[in-house]
Amino acid sequence: MTFTQQETTRLTNDERDQLNAQLARDGFAVLPHKLPADLANDVIGAIDRITAEQRQSNRSVQSVKLHNCVDHDPAFRRLMMYEPALQLAYDAFGPMFHLNQSNFISRVQEADQDAAKKDFAASIDWHADGPRPGLFPRVDGMMGLHYLKFGYFLTDLTHGTGGALQVIRGTHRHEELDGNKKNFNVADYADDLVEFNVEAGTVVVFHQALWHAAMPNQSEVERKNVYISYCPTWMRPVDRDFPAAADLENLSAEERWLLGEPRPAMRWWIPQGDDASRMARFARKPE
Ligand SMILES: O=C(O)CCC(=O)C(=O)O
Known part of the structure; x- marks a missing residue:
């Protein structure tokens, strides 16, 4: 599909x-x-x-999931810099946030839906992200927000059979679900089930503790999407090691910051010099 819509702008304060x-x-x-x-x-x-490269080198590959995709093509780094996402990450974490995770999924039609349910690239069963996720510290008795995740849905899902992302509204606040995957029954949450059968180009943001899933694709439209998330700089990324300075040459100051530019240990916690102003253009401005 070819996109025709125009450049978006910054989010307004409202x-x-x-x-x-x-x-x-x-x-x-x-x-x-x-x-x-x-x-x-x-x-x-x-x-x-x-x-195409992965399928060519291994004929059995169908659905593909690639972790740390920002290191595999500059297009994913441009997506990492998507302004509305960085504005919301700034709102959540202040100036000291960086990349937590990036991956893409390209999910083909699966004839054998039961087999596809066992293939991590072809479908993902109900879960919340993070270490279980309740091994993250709680904030005011709730699972805290430790990273904010953006789903970029690049192909049409309005036909309703593409294995769209599903979430259960409000489950980031259900601490009784923490670590209770075996007791989790989606039917108990039917009123709060939301499935993103959305148009191509739609962006969804969610809390890492929200319960979510994606079933296999039953349609002929290959489902292509990217997930990118951001966390405070005192947390390590999920899917990458920090790069050497030489790997960041020719990147902007903002990109280097998000990718984890090398610096003394204390500066992952306490900003020095221009650290706290690196991401300043994503802060709120008077309107
Ligand atoms: O395939 C999907 O859209 C779901 C991805 C997912 O569950 C995850 O990234 O944790």
Whole structure:
């Protein structure tokens, strides 16, 4: 599919307020703007290139999931810099946040749905992210927000059979679910089940403790999407080691910051010099 929509703009302060209120209440929100066309097309191009290479080198590969995709094509680094996402990460964590995780999934139609349910790239059963996730410290008795995750859905899911992301509204606040996967029965939450059968270009943001899943793709439309998340700089990323300075040459100061530019230990915690102003353009401005 080719995108035609125009460049999006920064979120307004009102939009930020609304999205943050939805995130606190429901654990997720849909961003008001679709991805800009040029960015979406570049990311799809990168996904298509990498999946074609993987399928060529191993004929049994169908659905593909690639972790730490920002290190595999500059298009994913551009997506990491998506302004509305960085504005919301700034709202959540202040200036000291960086990349937590990046991956893409390209999910083909699965004829054998039962087999696909056992293949991590082809479907993902109900879970919340993080270490179980309740081994993260609680904040005010609740599972705290330790990372904020953005799902970029690049292909049409409005047909309803693409194995879209599903979430259960408000479950980031259900601490009784922590570590209780065996007792978790989705039917108990039917009223709060939300499935993102969305148009191409839609961006969904969610709290890492929200329960979510994606069933196998039953349609002929290959489902392509990227997940990128951000966390405080005092947390290590899930899927990458920090790079050497030489690996960051020619990148912007903001990109180097998000990717974990080498620095003395204390500066992952306490900003020095321009550390706290690196991401300043994502802060709120008077309107
Ligand atoms: O395939 C999906 O969309 C779900 C991904 C997921 O559950 C995860 O990244 O934790």
